[in-house]
Amino acid sequence: MTLQIIVGAQWGDEGKGRIVDWFAASSDYVARYNGGDNAGHSVTVGKNLFKLHLIPSGIIQKNAIAILGNGMVINPASLLEEMEMLRAHGIIVNPSRLRISYGAHVILPSHQALDKALDTARGKDNIGTTGKGIGPAYTDKAVRRGIRMIDLLSPDLPTKLGSLTNQINDQLIQLHAEPLDPEKVISKFLEYQAILSPYIADTSLELSKAFNDGKSILAEGAQGTLLDIDHGTYPFVTSSNVTATGVFPGLGLGLNAAQNAIVTGVCKSFQTRVGSGPFPTEVFGAEAERLRGTGANPWDEFGTTTGRARRVGWLDGVLLNYSARINGLTELIITKMDILTGLEKINYCLAYKKGATQFTDLVNGPSDLNGYEPIYDQLVGWDQDLGSIRKWAELPKAAQDYVRAISDHTRLPVKMVCVGPERDQVVLVN
Numbered sequence: 001m002t003l004q005i006i007v008g009a010q011w012g013d014e015g016k017g018r019i020v021d022w023f024a025a026s027s028d029y030v031a032r033y034n035g036g037d038n039a040g041h042s043v044t045v046g047k048n049l050f051k052l053h054l055i056p057s058g059i060i061q062k063n064a065i066a067i068l069g070n071g072m073v074i075n076p077a078s079l080l081e082e083m084e085m086l087r088a089h090g091i092i093v094n095p096s097r098l099r100i101s102y103g104a105h106v107i108l109p110s111h112q113a114l115d116k117a118l119d120t121a122r123g124k125d126n127i128g129t130t131g132k133g134i135g136p137a138y139t140d141k142a143v144r145r146g147i148r149m150i151d152l153l154s155p156d157l158p159t160k161l162g163s164l165t166n167q168i169n170d171q172l173i174q175l176h177a178e179p180l181d182p183e184k185v186i187s188k189f190l191e192y193q194a195i196l197s198p199y200i201a202d203t204s205l206e207l208s209k210a211f212n213d214g215k216s217i218l219a220e221g222a223q224g225t226l227l228d229i230d231h232g233t234y235p236f237v238t239s240s241n242v243t244a245t246g247v248f249p250g251l252g253l254g255l256n257a258a259q260n261a262i263v264t265g266v267c268k269s270f271q272t273r274v275g276s277g278p279f280p281t282e283v284f285g286a287e288a289e290r291l292r293g294t295g296a297n298p299w300d301e302f303g304t305t306t307g308r309a310r311r312v313g314w315l316d317g318v319l320l321n322y323s324a325r326i327n328g329l330t331e332l333i334i335t336k337m338d339i340l341t342g343l344e345k346i347n348y349c350l351a352y353k354k355g356a357t358q359f360t361d362l363v364n365g366p367s368d369l370n371g372y373e374p375i376y377d378q379l380v381g382w383d384q385d386l387g388s389i390r391k392w393a394e395l396p397k398a399a400q401d402y403v404r405a406i407s408d409h410t411r412l413p414v415k416m417v418c419v420g421p422e423r424d425q426v427v428l429v430n
């Protein structure tokens, strides 16, 4: 009987996809509990690079059953595209391997249009959303006019779609954006209805029974802690509960499943962020280009979903400790250690300074980071290529010291470090 929650400890893009893939090899279920196709989870298996946005990356493993939980917002067009992509790679995607919660909300084309129109209207204060309709779909959930997966099973679907599309059209017109034709939306959704209906299920019931029967459940978080609607850098956040406790409402699991849960925080060896918002350890110029890469490699710091260049900086231990607390992390995994190879010095932010005062904790949460300057511990770098190393003892001492420094500062065990993008390029820490 285990629940393991994989959660991003930063601003997303920590490399959760390949970590989920790793643990899914020994899990009965892999379940996503939040967000939608704003997420981009990459897994490299041999020559294949899988870019997943909705379906938990655990589906690439042969046995785990993939669940899209009720806490998600799902764009059926993206889901079907992803199912086809997986099938083209020989992965079985049918209702015996993939189940969608009846309670998950549906993203309509008008949600996407509204997302873009709203962010454009914010002008220089824009959030830099992914434009996937996430915010508007969660808004409609909250104002209780949203369409859920269960509605795809109902003969009332066309009426509901027409009514919601018309209501959002009013908002689009006010924002000087193009309204959508409800009839076109309805005819597309009737196609989706025919294909997706067999996948819709009571996944809360299934997961709860599985847990009680001693099966293992791997919960896959999307985005990262600092993008959480309640605990992130509000308003520069996404619209869902990203953090580990989001698993319970987002999958319909009871708190009995929390006992002895493993909460794995995934964090990069440095820090990145896409879109606007505070970032105390951000670097610019040549230093940033070095951490970001040129975009020539799939692992360079350019968005999987949007292709945007990510902002980059040094690992922020103050925010990492915040993340550890908010999530109740029990362990850490550090990804992309190989990217630091060749740096003479590596900075790790231990505290902030404002005026003459030092802060090791955030004063009013992560939204208010203006004026806080990072205080760095400067560690020695290493030159050795890490890509072929598989044993802790073979890592250069400087790399071991960096991992120990993070572990000491967060008071968390580091379970694993990643030394390259391939599935097996990992080192278990001992």
Ligand code: IMP
Residues within 6 Å of the ligand: 011, 012, 013, 038, 039, 040, 127, 128, 129, 130, 131, 132, 133, 134, 135, 222, 223, 224, 227, 236, 237, 238, 239, 274, 275, 276
């Ligand atoms: P939204 O989720 O599209 O509404 O975007 C809100 C903010 O979250 C923007 O700054 C996005 O760049 C960011 N964001 C959303 N999803 C991800 C993700 O999976 N990785 C990194 N940033 C994300």
